[in-house]
Amino acid sequence: MMIYIHFPLPEAERDLLTQALQTGVSSPDSSSPGVSTDTDTCVWGQDLPAAQRKEAFLQAEVVFGNPPADWWAESRNLRWVQLYSAGFDPYLALDWTRPELQSVTVTNLRGFFGQPVAETAVAGVMALYRKIDELARLQAQSRWVGGELRPQMNLLYRKRVLVLGAGAIGETIMKILRGFDCHVTLVRRSQAPTVEDLDELLPEADIIMAALPDTEETKNTLSAQRLALMKPSAVVVNVGRGSAIDEPALTDALQHNRLAGAVLDVTYQEPLPGESPLWSMTNVLLTQHTGGGYAEENADKVRVFLRNLDRYRAGEPLENVVDFSRGY
Template sequence: MKQMNIVAITGMDLTYLQENLPKELNNRIQFHWFKSSKEASAHLANADVIVTAGKMNPDIMKQTPNLKWLQTLSAGVDKLPLQELAERNIVLTNARGVHTIQMSEFTLSLMLQWVRKTNLLHERQQQHMWDDQLSVGELYGKTIGIIGAGAIGEAVARKAKAFDMKVIGLNRSGVPHPAYDSTVSGEEGLVYLLSQSDFVVLLLPSTAKTKGFMTKEHIALLKPNAFLINLARGDVLDEQALITALQERKLAGAALDVFQQEPLPADSPLWSMENVILTPHIAGSSARYTERVSSIFYHNLVAILEGSEMMNKVDLTEGY
């Protein structure tokens, strides 16, 4: 039986993935890991499988005539050649679900950081200032609106309920889900969620349909005391409209992990705004990331070898 040739091209540390490959696969595959496409070039012509971390040099498609399956170690697929994959009937699977724990914890940490004013308290500490008159808030009784009520959204909802928050979720169907107090859909549902929420969390995938999802008009619907968290992609909202709303105090604050341009340009006003928390696209990071994504890859590797059902197959037309 011909061995399946797998070529991983990523700067991610795949030591765990390599060392824990199921033993029964040892004689059925050849696994090669390279940090760049240039290093991998000699192996691409024979590659049956490409493993990537979410981005791929477009030239790779021209060098892989035998490619049958592309596994991305990220959830987002917006930086992959979806149209060409579809034209060549190449299966694409992603790491959907691998971010659920860390991103839901990160969301709660940002909300707590905001209401408990930990940034300001840290500044006071650096200034050796004892300010016991500082007024802080709480999450109890507040409403959180989750836009993109998938696996991560559900995990955020369950954690928010532990803080006695009210949870509104927006999904495509509007079908009720036990993790949410109410589930809405469509433009009418979005307007309701934005107008009712004290915290709004964006967890949408980046697709042709979600680009520019949050418009200037939508941002204007938020409460003046609302706090917006974007952990989706920078292009799902009107970044300039958000900056203006924050500068004019029409919106209390925001936490942004993703931006229209990354790294965030040094001249962006977001860097110096006291009502903004910035993080460098690390909401999904975890010391256990490779371990979790490896289990998805192992499952799919066995599935493609044995003709069984693969998990996390991406609809190449929809982009998720």
């Protein structure tokens, strides 16, 4: 079996993967991009010139990483791809009815980022409520005006929070907010309350947190019409996909104080264009799609791959198989 690693890893995480594969797979040494055992070969894309990586991919049975989508249809050997992301947007456009793709199983990191993203969502709201962002700007200017800010501060305590998406992120947000005695409502796809109930729920919410995937069903979930239903003191958080919110309508509402603030880990276009007014708005926190990051992130991704590799070798069902027909 040939395994192709299309995931540039730092030395420590690469060593973790190499050592774990020693019993069944040899990883490349300094003089060769791939070394074989009797049955297996592991090839690292980061050791190959860019022009040779596609050929290595086309020979592989197993791939760890997110290779370019236009390579997939040419492969005749591919059987399993473990993505290093929860998102798989680049692969949605592939024709999964083609015979060469029907035999490919794709697994992603669904649920992997629940804890860090939930912490970013809650931390962002607390930063706005407690004026941490503004205090940081004042510190950079050596200005002491704390007394003036105190009456403008808010508490997260007992706020009414609406979480759109009941996956790992939404569930973890709810768990964290229980410690603040918040009233949390999860909006689910197929269990009440659902998206159809949003028009009734939005006017009462203090905080609206979107943790939605990018599917046809979720696009513009928070439309201009729904944003208009929110009270002026409401804060909007997006830690799912930028497509879930009508971004121009959100920007306009924030500019004209029809909403109090926003925490945006994701935007419709990434990187966010330099001309976007969101960059300069003091009631907006842009966390630049860092919500899933933490020190052990890459090492834990390697561990997910290794656990699934054990299952693959044993002929057992893999974890987190993507259903492209459903978009998640």
